[in-house]
Amino acid sequence: HLQLQESGPGLVKSSETLSLTCAVSGGSLVTSSYYWAWIRQTPGEGLELIGNIYHTGSTYYNPSLASRVTISIDTSKNHFSLKLTSVTAADTAVYYCATAAVDLYSYIDVWGKGATVTVSS
Amino acid sequence: DIQMTQSPSSLSASVGDTVTITCRASHTVTNYLNWYQQKPGTTPTVLIYGTSILQSGVPSRFSGSGIGTDFSLTISGLQPEDFATYYCQQTYGSPWTFGRGTRVEIE
Numbered sequence: 001h002l003q004l005q006e007s008g009p010g011l012v013k014s015s016e017t018l019s020l021t022c023a024v025s026g027g028s029l030v031t032s033s034y035y036w037a038w039i040r041q042t043p044g045e046g047l048e049l050i051g052n053i054y055h056t057g058s059t060y061y062n063p064s065l066a067s068r069v070t071i072s073i074d075t076s077k078n079h080f081s082l083k084l085t086s087v088t089a090a091d092t093a094v095y096y097c098a099t100a101a102v103d104l105y106s107y108i109d110v111w112g113k114g115a116t117v118t119v120s121s
Numbered sequence: 122d123i124q125m126t127q128s129p130s131s132l133s134a135s136v137g138d139t140v141t142i143t144c145r146a147s148h149t150v151t152n153y154l155n156w157y158q159q160k161p162g163t164t165p166t167v168l169i170y171g172t173s174i175l176q177s178g179v180p181s182r183f184s185g186s187g188i189g190t191d192f193s194l195t196i197s198g199l200q201p202e203d204f205a206t207y208y209c210q211q212t213y214g215s216p217w218t219f220g221r222g223t224r225v226e227i228e
Contacts, residue, residue, distance in 0.1 A: 046208070046219055046220070046222055047165070047208060047219040060215065063216070064122075096164065105153065105155075105171035106170075107167045107210070108155075108157075108167065109167060111164035111165065113164065114164060
């Protein structure tokens with residue numbers, strides 16, 4: 001079955017770029033059946049969709065983060081990635097990669113275990 | 122963005138109780154409303170999608186209802202494993218948005 005695993009630095013300096021990668025196993029990224037998403041969770045703001053990508057490379061970004069976010073996909077490595085520029089303490093969060101079925105009623109059905117990222121000054 | 126407001130933010134209950142959590146959307150989401158359960162140190166898991174469709178493997182004591190802007194999740198006969206935080210999510214408008222969560226604690 002599909003499994004996702006985030007990787008990347010756990011500590012990022014303020015004003016720098018946060019970079020995370022999500023390795024997909026148990027299935028292929030090249031499928032019309034799923035969106036591939038990044039979601040973050042903080043105690044204060046709760047769960048927030050950062051954006052998602054389709055296997056064609058088509059992306060959607062949350063407007064609140066769109067000016068700083070890039071999500072990309074590498075089908076040869078079966079992984080997708082997140083870059084968030086100009087980070088501040090407000091970007092400290094647990095970052096999840098996740099997948100949602102392309103269906104009438106979409107929902108997040110597979111989550112990575114989460115990567116805790118702390119932004120330091 | 123469509124804002125999702127859950128109430129209460131937390132509640133205390135006993136095993137066997139029936140509890141109801143509500144979720145209100147700032148604009149209609151028709152029936153594109155999901156419910157997730159999250160236990161400490163784990164990721165959320167979907168319980169209900171499309172307002173009332175029970176995810177495979179989820180016990181029938183969980184049920185969802187509502188339409189438009191007002192929704193509810195009911196747990197009939199609370200079990201020890203149900204003590205967790207519950208989130209609603211709308212997938213009608215972009216971006217998908219979540220409620221802030223309702224923590225269900227042991228009384």
